[in-house]
Amino acid sequence: MDFLQQFGFLVYYLSQGLGVTLGVTAIALTTGLFFGTILGLMRVYGGPVLSRFAALYSLVIRGIPVIVVLFILFFVIAAFVNLSPFLAGALSLGIASSAYQSEIIRGAIMSVPPGQMMAARAIGMSRLKAILYVILPQAFRLAIPPWSNEAAIVLKDSSLVYVLGVPEILRRAQYVSARTHEPFIAYAAAALLYFALTFLTNRVLDAAERRFRLLM
């Protein structure tokens, strides 16, 4: 009972970092989706120069451990603007994620049948309108399953911002561990929280996938 109570308090204490974890994840995913979509569009429609640039960007970022990207961007960002570690960390994670998301969006765009673009052009849409109103709405729906996967990865990677001193779940677990000298319990509680979050995220996105599934 005593142990359970202690564990309960611990989870409660860590969960105060929940907001930070969710905030970092949400900002990183949104940033990543924004740039990932632009990069994905560049890959497919950008012509030789832009598409090569986007491919190179993706190749380089995906070839570097996220934590290294995080450190580099954190110090690059810090050199130019005065951002809190929270924002700088979240944006850095987002930029790392944008490379992975660009691959997801590119794949999704390419699985929209080519006849869709042709039909859109045939009724007089410009290429931009066809992309905005016909291609992307379908591509986003097709992207939901791989995107859920990426969301779970970013959620877990959000723990990396603890190295910047952002008080999210893992950072708090570290405090507790240092104070109580019971690392197993502290980290087990953190693991439990992460698992619950990932599990919930996947469930929500599964539901979204069913709701928006594109029948062809």
Add this chain to the structure above:
Amino acid sequence: MSKLPIVRIENLHKKYGDTEVLKGISLEVQEQEVVVIIGPSGTGKSTMLRCINLLTIPDEGRIWLEDQEITAPHTDVNKIRQRIGMVFQDFNLFNHLTALGNVTIGLTKVLGMNKKEAHEKGMWELERVGLADKADLYPAQLSGGQKQRVAIARALGMDPHVMLFDEPTSALDPELIGEVLTVMQKLAREGMTMLVVTHEMGFAREVSDRIIFMEHGVIVEQGPPDQLFYAPKHNRTREFLWKITELYGKDRDNAAPASG
């Protein structure tokens, strides 16, 4: 002054790599005319249709739509395409939109109509193809014949001056072909100018004013249906019509093939 043709093609050439697909096509289509184009596959029929709305850019030759040369430099292709409706073999309905949404998206996003106007016009176009009751269904919930009729409604929504049909019934199960042909026949009667690539010889004979036989990138022969069916000038035309009637015409086409 004689009446301006709706479409005029002059010496159209198109190459893909080293293969010359169109080798100098010239053609005029008058207002309210229904022209059926036949010919073996790989002959350049689709390429020719796609050149007319500039989905494919010709290498050589000129095309006029009414009084405008559309192959001239700096023409606005998006404006030109609004005047040309196109119907594809595999429908190409927008998968993420309902039947009504497929018709209205061009009205709102291209013509700039407001939602209410677009809704009314969209319903009216669906009515025209007999599908008002299917307005809220998605393409995946429609039969092939219904999909093609929605595709026709989508094209009609833009109030085109001419309609291009590229084998509109070739992807359909035989029992669904009739409903699409009926809609096309109705359009023809309403006076729509139409260019139709098809193997449906019954439709060609009953509805068209002129049949064009194309082979290897050239027009081999053209004329009124009776002439092509019963008195073709070229042996190739006769052979092709014979073959096509054998292949496609058994059930739906009870007239004698071009046997001389």
